[in-house]
Amino acid sequence: MIRDDYMSYINKKKYGKFSKSEHVTDQEVLEEAIMSSDDESGNDFPKFNEDTDMDNPNIIVGLVFPTGDVYRKAVRMYSIKKGFELKFKKNDPGKISAYCSRKCGWKIYASYFRGTKAIQVKSIYETPHRCSWSYKNRSANANWLSNQFLHELHDDPNWGLKGFMKAVKRKFSIYITKPQAYRAKEMALQTIQGQHKDQYLRLRDYCATIMSRNPGSVAYLVADRVAINRNPIFKRMFVMFSAQKIGLEA
Known part of the structure; x- marks a missing residue:
């Protein structure tokens, strides 16, 4: 009890x-x-x-x-x-x-x-739980799996489905199908790509912070705006801190 x-x-x-x-x-x-x-x-x-x-x-x-x-x-x-x-x-x-x-x-x-x-x-x-182990556990859905292995897929986006399925079995004693593994992997990669997009959206603020916190520094961003209703597409970025400028001019 x-x-x-x-x-x-x-x-x-x-x-x-x-x-x-x-x-x-x-x-x-x-x-x-x-x-x-x-x-x-x-x-x-x-x-x-x-x-x-x-x-x-x-x-x-x-x-x-x-x-x-x-x-x-x-x-x-x-x-x-x-x-x-x-x-x-x-x-x-x-x-x-x-x-x-x-x-x-x-x-x-x-x-x-x-x-x-x-x-x-x-x-x-009824604790402790006494049912036999459920190797096909629907509680471990694609969304849950994607969150559990987010870091591994971030480090290796090309991780194969068989390797992913073996990792799930080894860590949680659960069998998942290839479609389940595919959905979980796709969800994780979409999350990772979204995180990267969020970082790109903050680049202008980063440039502004460099120039305000480090007087004499140079930081600018070049991007193409394809359409008014879409975010600009990143092309390149240039940063030179004031100490670097002083060193080059010396």
């Missing part, structure tokens, strides 16, 4: 001792903890850090996520790491439920945390 893990955390934080009676549910444990924390610090629940915790999420009752999107990403990653396929229910705003696609009884419920946009896990049932 999640109750046992969370009771240990609550007891360490001096929120009171909880009975191990089978009649005490996870939700009751959480509600008592919330009441106790209101009397003390009011904010002393474990918080999920997207930067450090996302690769291997430890989902427990009481855990607070900064947003609903971060919560969904974390629960999806958790299910993939545990080898089962996840489905989200359509809920009211501020309430997010998900369950194992095999309907084994595993489910998780979260909702807004004290009137903020943060989301807190309120209950988890």
Whole structure:
């Protein structure tokens, strides 16, 4: 039961001792903890850090996520790491439920945390999850795969589909098809190309910054404007810092 893990955390934080009676549910444990924390610090629940915790999420009752999107990403990653396929229910705003696609009884419920946009896990049932490993996991869709391997595809845009498929199997114990690999790769490359385009759009600002921060420097950009309603096409850029000019003139 999640109750046992969370009771240990609550007891360490001096929120009171909880009975191990089978009649005490996870939700009751959480509600008592919330009441106790209101009397003390009011904010002393474990918080999920997207930067450090996302690769291997430890989902427990009481855990607070900064947003609903971060919560969904974390629960999806958790299910993939545990080898089962996840489905989200359509809920009211501020309430997010998900369950194992095999309907084994595993489910998780979260909702807004004290009137903020943060989301807190309120209950988890049938933990640990006991279904056999799902090697064809639809939770690992093309969008998810593209984000997981974005850096690898940035370093090697010509990475072959077979190599990509083997990497997915090795890292997540999931089998994907060639069409899945192709879609994920295309999505990742589109993201990478978009990032490059964004950098080009900032070149004029970069030139202006050089000349304002480094007096005497020269920086200009040459571009062709094909049409009024389209962004200019980059041709070339010239930069000479003031120290270089002084060195050439000496």
